[in-house]
Amino acid sequence: MTQDTATKPLRRIVLAAVAFVGAYFLTAMPILVLFGFRGPVFGVPLIVAIVSGGYVWTRADAFPNNLFASAFYGAVLLGGIGFAAGFFGPMLFAPGANQGPLLGIFITGPAGVLIGAIGGLVHGIKKSGRRKD
Helix, strand or coil: CCHHHHHHHHHHHHHHHHHHHHHHHHHHHHHHHHHCCCCCCCHHHHHHHHHHHHHHHHHCCCCCCCHHHHHHHHHHHHHHHHHHHHHHHHHHHCCCCCCCCHHHHHHHHHHHHHHHHHHHHHHHHHHHHHHHC
16 A cells, blocks of 8 residues: 555545534634524534535545636635634633634634635646646
8 A cells, every 4th residue: 555545534534624623613603703692503504514524525535627726725724724723722722811712713714724725826836837748
């Protein structure tokens, strides 16, 4: 078994889990702000998270073949990782800081989306350049 085939299941699981968690929290936060605990706090984010995780699960083996999809994949992946790290990191390392999770919402999440989109776009450009040769 080569290293590439050995890492495919792990990569698929990690990507789907990041997409699931990121989509859930990125959907739940605005709903909590708008409705509090009165509205569709758990149902709508759960449906969005299941759809996002399923989409990434089915497409994890094949890298996208156009520039927009490459940029989108990069943005979703790094945005989810940045959001999760900035949201949960302060809760773990500084539990007394009452504004800790705002780091993930306002700084590391959007920065991850921007950096991921640029990285995905650059990767897509390089891959399309190699395909023409």
